[in-house]
Amino acid sequence: MSRLALAALCALPILAACGPSLPPDPEEVAQYCEARARAATGPTGEARLGVNSNSGPSVGLSIGLSSDYIAGRDPLEVYNECVWQRTGAAPIRPPRL
Template sequence: MLRVVPVLLALAACAPQPISPERAAEICEQRARAAQGPTGRVTIGASSSDGPFAGAEIGLSADYLAGRDPVEVYEECVFERTGAAPIRPPVLR
């Protein structure tokens, strides 16, 4: 019986810690924005030591590729993190 207690305590420590509904909304808004479409960035410049440089980045989320509704992504994400419905609608810019 004494051996079971440390195992249970270790498992409890690994369990996800609850987060506030507001923090869940912030995290999930980012995921929902990524579901709206591709993201990207282009960098062009020059330096005295390396000369000219250029770079590009394109991001595609799995939710976007699956054609998921960003609001649905947000609501599901908040529920997974808090166990409750969102406290406010997402701000998707």
């Protein structure tokens, strides 16, 4: 195989990645944006308590605050804007918060 043919063969996957991309799946976008809208409704958190025979007791706490919640944004506004940004179209359904 010549060097030119080998170079063309190696460049094929790179050139294929430059083609048109598929439009985003509206349902996947809705689910992602619903999660962002839920985060805008208030703080999220998790508490963990456990015991391990090797290390003994363990405790954990995590609290999450989204920037949308801190800014006081309406969760429905967050959802609608997120869908517009990801698809360029209006939401296909209202959010399931």
